[in-house]
Amino acid sequence: MGSANPSKYRIVLDAMGGDFSPVNEVIAAGEIVKNHPEIDLILTGDKQAIQKVMAEKGISFPEANIIHASQKIDMSDSPVAALKKKPDSSISVGCKYVAEGNAQAFVSAGNTGAVVTASTFILGRISGIERPTMGTFFPNEAGVSTIFDVGAFVDSKPQHLLGYARMSTIYVREIYNMPAPKIGLLTVGEESEKGGKTIKETHGLLKDSGLNFFGNIEGRDILKGTVNIVLCDGFVGNIVLKFGESVPKFLKTLLKDYASKSIWNKLKVLIVRNVLREALKPLDYQYYGGVLLLGVKSVSIIGHGSSTPLAITNMVLRAKDCIEKEVVKKIEAAIAESPMKETE
């Protein structure tokens, strides 16, 4: 394995991560081997379970690229405890492999808290960054925005939010080729004092930051696309994200009720379903390819627990994109150039 082709992107995929692991991960791996020769993919996880899926699905994948990990962290496991109790988990093994310089990126659809914790402690934080952050792409009327933080941490001090803003500016700039992404601070009113002490202080820090700070925004601005980066703490971000993700399911139920009223309604809903499926495609997280954990020393991509093979493939491609664009190196350079004050 040490004989990696240096021109290739070496990426570790956690095969035991998602709700449908290792099946969806193995299918994605087969797809990547076939269609992306520039990627040198490594799988971590239960070798026997992985090979069983390969045999069943007729997928060929180089055996040498499977790194056995005897343990699996479940979705319900408490992150810190699980990492201690399961030192040979696919997440720890994969992160260590990257930390030792054998690969450039780690990708997982597993327990988010565990991936955040393992990445932070095993890959290591970027010097000057107190807290890593995790954002999500969100479609809006104008295209796409990102929302930071969506659950790496439930509360944030102004200084943390400033850090998220600085890191996400580089991330969005590189990924979307957007020279100066516009940042909005999520609160309950446009005035700078609306939202209390934390918002007021963060507003002040952002104003003086040299970043492209638009000002305060409200909940309605997220889908409107008023800004490119929506800034909030992980508590609010996670609630908004999960609420947003539940909207298509809600629409489906409303339409079902409508269809049940008459045969004529039923026929109309058939058309509506097809159109909505097409029109709502921008909402489909599968195409966004997971999110980069910002603030750690290597690329760490975190995906949805229910990731499909397509979503997992796109997560690996996102990792490749981040390696290619040297996002981590650029964040390190920006923070080193203008270090952040540590809080307390």
Add this chain to the structure above:
Amino acid sequence: MGSANPSKYRIVLDAMGGDFSPVNEVIAAGEIVKNHPEIDLILTGDKQAIQKVMAEKGISFPEANIIHASQKIDMSDSPVAALKKKPDSSISVGCKYVAEGNAQAFVSAGNTGAVVTASTFILGRISGIERPTMGTFFPNEAGVSTIFDVGAFVDSKPQHLLGYARMSTIYVREIYNMPAPKIGLLTVGEESEKGGKTIKETHGLLKDSGLNFFGNIEGRDILKGTVNIVLCDGFVGNIVLKFGESVPKFLKTLLKDYASKSIWNKLKVLIVRNVLREALKPLDYQYYGGVLLLGVKSVSIIGHGSSTPLAITNMVLRAKDCIEKEVVKKIEAAIAESPMKETE
């Protein structure tokens, strides 16, 4: 005016409140006079402006039921300052009229902060209640839920959230004839400690409260209808509410993009629009009739700034419903029976 028919519901409507005042208010008033003889409606506001709209629209309304107020609080006014600087505003005049016992309810689509502040100070808080709260009806897959608080206050201590839970339980029970509405505490995970100190403490208080506490819920549970009452602080509630309200507009834009791609798409979108309009009716705030400010000594109904005449009519009918069901008296009795600890 003192000679009110005691069998009637006497309700004061702020004619200068909403974004389209006094036009929408006067149209609603005309509609109520015509179709709801059981309601004795009073309008507060600029008498001349009100009568001008009446003349223009051919609406007849008893002149004796217009109480002149020379000032108007604008949407952009800071609530506390506006109430001090404009003592003769329609909001202050209306609240005082109710506080003096001349009517049973105050209804306004005006500056929310000003209505909350005026109601709290002029109508007065219920003894034992530290903070009034304002919830909103939210459609869900199973019917409708309410979310408290949606912006009366941006932060809440555990004790405040417990108060919201107690008051909203009575409100939802009376309005929806639901014996023991199920309460969920909005956070980022189902486990009792997910979300930090405030969530953990509130979880403990609710568990011991004797209320029908379901436990912690996540953002995706709101539209799913896991619970009848979604409990959160006003910061989170306001962001979720405004995000939710922006969904239909977002869908409209997505459909417009889809329609622009071909004539065939355009035809399909015509059908989709009609179906969605019908299917999304439960989402239309106009039918919810504003929200009761819980914790003050009389009925105070707060509506959306952009309220249509239909929405305003429904707000007045909601006020009638609250008077009829003696919601305020029932909250007073419940708090008196088992007083709340004051915080700090």
